[in-house]
Amino acid sequence: MNRAVRGVRAFGLFWWDFIVGDDWRIAAGVIVALGLTAALARTSVPTWWLMPVAVALLLGTSLWRSVRSSDNS
Amino acid sequence: MTYLMRDFLLVLAVFVACVVESVEALTIVLAVGVTRGWHATMRGVAAGLATLAVIVAALGPALTVIPINALRLVVGGLLLIFGLGWLRKAILRGAGFKALHDEDAIFQRQREAAEHAEHTGLFGDSYSFTLAFKGVLLEGLEVAFIVLTFGANQSNIPLAAVGAVAAVLLVTGVGIAIRAPLARVPENSLKFVVGVLLTSFGIFWGVEGAGGSWPGSDAALIGIIAFVLGGALAAVAGLRRLHDERSARARVDAPPVATVQS
Numbered sequence: 001m002n003r004a005v006r007g008v009r010a011f012g013l014f015w016w017d018f019i020v021g022d023d024w025r026i027a028a029g030v031i032v033a034l035g036l037t038a039a040l041a042r043t044s045v046p047t048w049w050l051m052p053v054a055v056a057l058l059l060g061t062s063l064w065r066s067v068r069s070s071d072n073s
Numbered sequence: 074m075t076y077l078m079r080d081f082l083l084v085l086a087v088f089v090a091c092v093v094e095s096v097e098a099l100t101i102v103l104a105v106g107v108t109r110g111w112h113a114t115m116r117g118v119a120a121g122l123a124t125l126a127v128i129v130a131a132l133g134p135a136l137t138v139i140p141i142n143a144l145r146l147v148v149g150g151l152l153l154i155f156g157l158g159w160l161r162k163a164i165l166r167g168a169g170f171k172a173l174h175d176e177d178a179i180f181q182r183q184r185e186a187a188e189h190a191e192h193t194g195l196f197g198d199s200y201s202f203t204l205a206f207k208g209v210l211l212e213g214l215e216v217a218f219i220v221l222t223f224g225a226n227q228s229n230i231p232l233a234a235v236g237a238v239a240a241v242l243l244v245t246g247v248g249i250a251i252r253a254p255l256a257r258v259p260e261n262s263l264k265f266v267v268g269v270l271l272t273s274f275g276i277f278w279g280v281e282g283a284g285g286s287w288p289g290s291d292a293a294l295i296g297i298i299a300f301v302l303g304g305a306l307a308a309v310a311g312l313r314r315l316h317d318e319r320s321a322r323a324r325v326d327a328p329p330v331a332t333v334q335s
Contacts, residue, residue: 019151021158030153030279034146038283047285048293051276052300055157062161063308067315070170 023065029058079291083227086270087236090219093267094212095244101208103248110201117205124206125213129221146282148222149275156271160305163265168312169320216241226278269305273298 020027033054040047106114165171216237224233277294280287287293 019154021154023158023161026157026161027154030150030157030275034150034279034283037280037285038146041284046288047283048280048287050285051153051280052297055153055272055276055301056304059157059161059164059304059308062157063164063312066161066165067170067312 023062025065026058026062029054033058079227079294080229080232082294083223083229083232084236084239086274087219087223087233088240089270090267091216091237091240092244093264094215094219095241098208098212099244099248102205106201106205113201114205117202118209120202121206121209121213124210125217128214129217142282142284144282145226145278148226149277149279149282151275152222152271153275153279156268156273156275158268159264160268160272160301163261163268164305164308164312166261167265167309169316170312223274226274265305269298269302273301276301 033051036054037047037050040050102114102118162171220233220237221230224230227233273294276297277287289296
């Protein structure tokens with residue numbers, strides 16, 4: 001791997017680590033939940049409840065995965 | 074919610090978040106400065122701050138010309154991702170499933186690494202320079218991000234900057250006064266509070282940015298903070314009970330320790 005490719009790769013990894021962190025599913029879930037909220041906002045249905053519910057589910061499942069992985073280690 | 078209350082919450086959120094970042098940066102700077110001297114270390118700090126100033130000057134205007142709802146959506150999403158990450162780790166640490174972030178251990182690691190590195194380079198001691206530069210730039214970027222995003226979302230970057238400057242001055246003052254490991258600062262508690270605040274602001278701005286609206290407008294933020302805080306505290310309590318049960322079971326299941334005959 002040449003130096004330029006390594007540099008680009010390191011740059012990408014830095015930002016991935018900086019933004020996404022340990023659990024990529026949280027980032028993916030937040031994007032999906034915001035997309036659903038935006039879609040719901042185009043209808044007459046109230047949208048405010050969706051993100052708190054999504055956050056509770058995302059955090060709960062992420063914590064559960066961590067606890068289970070500590071079980072297996 | 075009154076403007077005064079809203080401004081207070083803004084300064085508080087920025088202040089607490091920036092205290093955490095400043096403590097991390099200061100730990101690195103102290104470790105390198107104490108073991109290898111302050112000359113190159115302070116040059117690294119200065120270079121890091123200068124680079125940071127250029128980045129903030131370049132990004133600040135760019136952030137504020139973005140349409141406010143698009144900004145809220147992007148920033149809300151990022152804050153949620155950061156906040157949930159912090160909160161997740163703080164809950165796992167609080168419950169005993171993850172080791173507490175130990176500033177003493179970090180200080181010791183930085184110190185050992187610093188003592189084994191070579192004293193060479195353009196800045197007299199490139200190792201000290203680079204470590205201090207990296208520490209200040211990375212943590213400073215996070216401070217700048219918090220100030221610009223929180224401030225731009227409430228159209229009050231100067232007020233957010235006041236919270237950040239107060240935090241940096243406070244931690245710097247404390248660091249100068251003690252010049253020792255910062256283990257006395259209850260870092261996990263700070264991270265827990267920051268995680269709750271980032272997540273709450275992220276939920277609030279994310280919904281507004283996506284085109285939704287909150288019942289009670291800005292006052293909903295207090296309800297969101299209470300919801301996130303309550304959920305996080307319940308998670309810590311539930312997981313701590315689970316951790317204690319597992320530990321007790323492991324002790325019962327463990328084979329008896331063999332005694333050595335002398």
